[in-house]
Amino acid sequence: MREDEFATEPDFEKGRFELNTTNMKTIEPQSGTGFKLKKGEYLKVVCPEGEQVADLVAYREDDMTEFLSNGKTFDYEETIYLSTGNILYSNKSKEMLEIVLDTCGRHDFLLAPCCPETFKKLYDNVAEHPSCRNNLYESLKEYGIEAHTIPTAFNIFMKVDVNKEGKLHVKRPKAKAGDQIVFRAHMDMVIGLTACSAEKTNNGTLKSINYQVLTLEEFTKENQTRQKT
Ligand SMILES: [Zn+2]
Numbered sequence: 001m002r003e004d005e006f007a008t009e010p011d012f013e014k015g016r017f018e019l020n021t022t023n024m025k026t027i028e029p030q031s032g033t034g035f036k037l038k039k040g041e042y043l044k045v046v047c048p049e050g051e052q053v054a055d056l057v058a059y060r061e062d063d064m065t066e067f068l069s070n071g072k073t074f075d076y077e078e079t080i081y082l083s084t085g086n087i088l089y090s091n092k093s094k095e096m097l098e099i100v101l102d103t104c105g106r107h108d109f110l111l112a113p114c115c116p117e118t119f120k121k122l123y124d125n126v127a128e129h130p131s132c133r134n135n136l137y138e139s140l141k142e143y144g145i146e147a148h149t150i151p152t153a154f155n156i157f158m159k160v161d162v163n164k165e166g167k168l169h170v171k172r173p174k175a176k177a178g179d180q181i182v183f184r185a186h187m188d189m190v191i192g193l194t195a196c197s198a199e200k201t202n203n204g205t206l207k208s209i210n211y212q213v214l215t216l217e218e219f220t221k222e223n224q225t226r227q228k229t
Pocket residue numbers: 055113114131132133195196197198
């Protein structure tokens with residue numbers, strides 16, 4: 001018997017799953033996209049090369065005044081470190097997205113999407129610079145969203161450490177190549193998703209992000225294949 005046949009648990013830490021990008025869409029570096037996600041569907045977000053953050057915002061499809069809220073989520077989930085089993089709530093206290101799979105285990109829900117002012121304040125860069133806020137706005141304006149109303153995003157794969165004094169430190173993302181997070185939708189939504197544009201957040205290099213919307217059947221089938229790997 002080969003040694004690896006003893007391995008019954010998926011080796012999430014090493015991210016060794018073969019990445020099949022056939023059915024996945026790609027968000028190019030420093031860009032974003034918007035799409036609809038129906039109740040009961042699954043959204044898979046993959047870090048193809050490792051160390052790349054993806055900002056996610058979500059709005060209720062039939063009422064865009066309801067959107068993802070970090071404050072409500074912290075309140076109900078009683079943690080700032082959200083992973084498998086946690087639910088992301090709306091500003092109207094409704095369940096929006098449930099994390100059903102997470103091979104990375106570390107994300108951020110504290111910091112707002114990077115915006116042109118971020119680069120002026122934190123990067124001494126007064127020149128035009130792509131940003132998650134603007135990419136989310138460009139991707140969602142057809143749904144009536146205004147730039148200043150875009151809330152704090154769920155920053156997939158972003159690592160922000162909080163020390164004892166409460167000081168925040170943005171660290172290199174923990175995500176390795178092939179790491180993924182899967183959400184189950186609890187309502188019909190409009191989703192905005194980016195490949196983050198901020199160099200410091202992504203350990204110096206700006207990379208792409210993959211994503212895919214799956215049905216329950218597709219997610220179940222994929223997960224069964226995974227367990228047998
Ligand atoms: Zn960003």
